Amino acid sequence: MITFNNISKVYNSGAQTITALDQVTLEIKEGEIFGVIGFSGAGKSTLLRCVNALETPSEGEVLVGGDLLATLSPKQLRKKRKTIGMIFQHFNLLQAKTVFDNIAIPLYLLGYKKRDVKNKVRELLSFVELSEQAHKYPDQLSGGQKQRVGIARALATDPSILLCDEATSALDPQTTSSILALLKKINAAYNITILIITHEMNVIQEICDSVAVMENGRVIETGSVFDVFAYPKTATARRFVSSVLQDELPLSLQQMLYKQDETHQIYRIVFTGESTGQPLLSQVAKNFHVDVSVLYGHVTELQGTPFGNLVVQLKGEANEISKTLAYIQDQAVEVREVVSHAS
Amino acid sequence: MQVDWNTFYQDMLEATGQTVTMVVFSLLFSVLIGIPLGIALVVTREGHLLQNKWLFRLLSIIINIFRSVPFIILMVAIIPFTRFIVGSSIGTAAAVVPLIVYAGPYIARLVETNLLDIDPGIIEAAEAMGATPWQTIFRIMLPEAFSSLVLSVTIATVGLVGASAMAGTIGGGGLGDLAISYGYQRFETDVMIVTVILLIVFVQGLQSIGNVLSKKLRRR
Ligand SMILES: Nc1ncnc2c1ncn2[C@@H]1O[C@H](COP(=O)(O)OP(=O)(O)OP(=O)(O)O)[C@@H](O)[C@H]1O
Ligand SMILES: [Mg+2]
Numbered sequence: 001m002i003t004f005n006n007i008s009k010v011y012n013s014g015a016q017t018i019t020a021l022d023q024v025t026l027e028i029k030e031g032e033i034f035g036v037i038g039f040s041g042a043g044k045s046t047l048l049r050c051v052n053a054l055e056t057p058s059e060g061e062v063l064v065g066g067d068l069l070a071t072l073s074p075k076q077l078r079k080k081r082k083t084i085g086m087i088f089q090h091f092n093l094l095q096a097k098t099v100f101d102n103i104a105i106p107l108y109l110l111g112y113k114k115r116d117v118k119n120k121v122r123e124l125l126s127f128v129e130l131s132e133q134a135h136k137y138p139d140q141l142s143g144g145q146k147q148r149v150g151i152a153r154a155l156a157t158d159p160s161i162l163l164c165d166e167a168t169s170a171l172d173p174q175t176t177s178s179i180l181a182l183l184k185k186i187n188a189a190y191n192i193t194i195l196i197i198t199h200e201m202n203v204i205q206e207i208c209d210s211v212a213v214m215e216n217g218r219v220i221e222t223g224s225v226f227d228v229f230a231y232p233k234t235a236t237a238r239r240f241v242s243s244v245l246q247d248e249l250p251l252s253l254q255q256m257l258y259k260q261d262e263t264h265q266i267y268r269i270v271f272t273g274e275s276t277g278q279p280l281l282s283q284v285a286k287n288f289h290v291d292v293s294v295l296y297g298h299v300t301e302l303q304g305t306p307f308g309n310l311v312v313q314l315k316g317e318a319n320e321i322s323k324t325l326a327y328i329q330d331q332a333v334e335v336r337e338v339v340s341h342a343s
Numbered sequence: 344m345q346v347d348w349n350t351f352y353q354d355m356l357e358a359t360g361q362t363v364t365m366v367v368f369s370l371l372f373s374v375l376i377g378i379p380l381g382i383a384l385v386v387t388r389e390g391h392l393l394q395n396k397w398l399f400r401l402l403s404i405i406i407n408i409f410r411s412v413p414f415i416i417l418m419v420a421i422i423p424f425t426r427f428i429v430g431s432s433i434g435t436a437a438a439v440v441p442l443i444v445y446a447g448p449y450i451a452r453l454v455e456t457n458l459l460d461i462d463p464g465i466i467e468a469a470e471a472m473g474a475t476p477w478q479t480i481f482r483i484m485l486p487e488a489f490s491s492l493v494l495s496v497t498i499a500t501v502g503l504v505g506a507s508a509m510a511g512t513i514g515g516g517g518l519g520d521l522a523i524s525y526g527y528q529r530f531e532t533d534v535m536i537v538t539v540i541l542l543i544v545f546v547q548g549l550q551s552i553g554n555v556l557s558k559k560l561r562r563r
Contacts, residue, residue: 052471081473092464096487096562106472109482137562157472 001161001193002028002051007060009046009217020046021057022217028210030160033187033194035204035225037240038214044197047214048163051195052084053077065160082110085154085192089166091146093138099149100125100134106156124152128182144175151182155190162186164196168203176200180207201240205229205302213237226302230272230334245309246298249338253295257313265315266295267325270334271308280331281312288324290316311338346531354521359541361435361516365507369442370500376447377499378492380406381454382480392466392476409448414506417441418513438507438515445506446499453495457488490560497553501546508542518542 009021020043028034038044049055050062053069062069064080072080093102103124107117125131128148138146147167154162164183168176184207187194196203204211204225212222213236221228221237229245232238242248249257249266257266269280281292296311314321328335380402386392387399412420418441425440426432461484469479485492508519518538526535 054467054470078473078475081471084471086468086471088464088468090462090464092462092468094465094483094487096489096560098562105469105482109472109474109478153468153472163471 001030001065002026002195003063004047004050005061005063007047007050007057007062009043009050009055010058019217021050023060024214024217024219026212026219026222028193028195030193031187031191032209033183033196033207035196035198035208035211036214037198037201037204037211039199039236042214043217044199044214045165046217048165048195048197051161051163052081052086082106082157083159084161084163085157085159086163087147087150087154087165087167089169091138091143091150091170093146093149093153095138098135098137099130099141102138102149103152103156106153110157120156121152124155127155128152142175143171144178147171147175147179148182151179151186155186155192158190160192162192162194164194166197166199169198169200173202176203177206183207201244204240205244205300209303213240224303226272226305226307229302230270230307245300249296249311257295265321266311266313266338267335268338269308269310269312269328271299271306271310272334273305273307278331278333280328280333281310284324284327288316288327289320290314290324346525346534351534355537355541358516358518358521358538361511361520362504362507362518362545364435365438365442365510365515365517366500366503369439369446369503369507370496372439372443373446373450373499373503374496376443377450378454380447380451381458382484384451384455385458385484386476386480392479406448406451409444410452414441414445415509417445418510433514435515435517438510438513438517442503442506442510446503449502450495450499453499454492457491457495458484460491461487490557493557493560494553497550497557500549500553504542504545504549 004024004026007021007024008019011018011020022043024043024047036044036047046055050057050069051064053062053072056070065083067076067080069077069080094105097105100121103121104117107120112120121134122131125134128151130145130148130152133141133145138149141149150167162183167183168179171179180203183194183196186192187207196208198204208225210223211225211228212219213228213234214220215234215236221232221234228237229241232241271278271280281294284290285292291314293313293315294310295313297309299306299308301307314324316324325335384399384402384406387395387402389396389399409417421441421444422432424444425437428440429436431437465483465487466479469483474483507515507517508522511517511520512523518541522535522538525531526538
């Protein structure tokens with residue numbers, strides 16, 4: 001649906017040149033919810049804005065729905081943009097217009113008749129659950145309600161793609177969840193491809209199918225949300241994963257273990273899918289001469305699949321421990337030694 | 344030395360009428376000139392809807408030139424132009440010309456500020472919707488800035504009341520002319536006082552109307 005083909009974006013501000021995007025190649029499939037995560041300044045917004053040509057890459061090409069954006073005339077581009085909805089961190093609603101009129105704007109721009117506008121806006125209002133607020137002004141709404149107006153406005157032209165730039169970053173956790181649920185509903189109901197930019201890993205965890213991790217203008221890691229969470233390859237990805245899964249040992253615990261010089265016996269066990277349900281640890285305790293103590297753990301759900309992360313300490317003789325580890329791996333459960341960060 | 348108010352009130356009424364005429368006509372034309380100029384000053388700047396470096400610079404320089412000449416000098420300096428437009432350099436109609444030349448660029452600058460105050464995110468949202476530059480100006484920017492535009496026009500109107508008093512001295516008549524020729528040149532203090540009070544009432548009234556209107560329009 002969206003293809004970034006080796007795109008770069010360089011800004012020249014005075015003597016300085018800033019490479020906001022550095023040879024990014026990505027493919028976003030039709031109907032999926034794709035998340036891009038990265039720290040501030042990583043180039044996420046720049047990437048997103050290339051999709052509706054608010055930004056033009058200095059190099060490389062962007063294909064949207066089979067059209068090469070660079071080859072479109074201004075008129076064709078405007079037509080294309082009507083098939084791409086966009087929502088913003090700060091909502092960008094017209095303060096002087098009611099909720100109803102804000103949602104109606106794209107329709108008026110298309111030259112719809114008053115009656116058609118009315119019907120369409122009513123339908124959108126009820127979809128985003130704002131029918132009661134139709135005649136209020138943006139400054140009378142909560143942040144979550146404002147974002148719902150933004151979403152309804154973005155959907156007015158029946159787009160096939162929805163771009164979300166930090167759409168939940170100005171909202172509290174609960175409101176964030178309700179907006180994410182709404183985005184999921186949009187994706188399911190209309191099969192709209194959604195591209196989400198965020199610096200919050202929980203957004204990725206809650207609704208995305210695939211994710212790309214960006215750093216310094218580059219995509220440093222990409223894959224299904226499950227793979228990136230379960231097997232993060234880069235330090236940055238691990239940091240993001242840790243921010244929601246809390247799979248890092250707390251510092252106090254690390255220090256305690258370090259003092260006791262027992263860090264070499266600590267292992268991380270990653271359960272995925274069906275293995276999460278297995279009584280693995282009790283079997284280990286029964287069958288091997290090792291003592292198992294659970295130091296830290298967390299079970300969550302990723303893309304509807306259970307996912308567990310357990311940090312354990314194994315005490316026993318070396319050959320017994322290696323037998324234990326082999327057994328665990330046989331159960332198709334990933335296990336690896338934890339390297340202490342306390343030093 | 345005292346004027347006879349039983350007959351003089353008619354002069355007063357006439358002068359008030361002349362002031363109103365000057366202000367209304369000059370306001371009308373300077374708004375017609377100032378608003379498009381103000382829009383142009385915004386949309387032709389770098390990175391905006393219809394960016395055009397040279398047009399932007401040209402407009403900006405021309406406006407600055409007019410804005411830097413004090414009204415009393417401007418009035419005299421453009422006499423040939425005034426004569427060319429209205430066929431005479433004295434009278435109420437002749438006074439309107441320098442008033443427009445004075446207020447038009449002023450309004451353009453005020454409109455420019457109002458439009459620049461719009462959150463750039465809103466203009467970006469319009470662009471993302473596929474709005475044409477024209478649609479963005481008329482359906483997004485102007486409605487969004489409407490209430491502050493009304494305040495700007497109010498400020499310009501008050502400025503015109505003051506300037507029209509000066510314009511009166513080149514034969515346009517009006518309250519300013521009355522105050523100068525009776526109150527100042529003939530030491531008729533009560534004429535001066537009445538004129539000043541009238542001007543104060545004028546300005547207060549205009550500002551109040553502007554404020555109320557702007558507040559009403561803030562949400563439409
Ligand atoms: N118009 C511009 N001119 C110059 N530099 C820019 C411009 N837009 C972005 N940049 C630079 O490009 C880099 C990437 O910016 P971008 O906005 O894409 O980052 P981001 O990942 O969205 O960050 P954030 O999370 O803070 O929004 C930054 O270093 C930024 O300063
Ligand atoms: Mg950003």
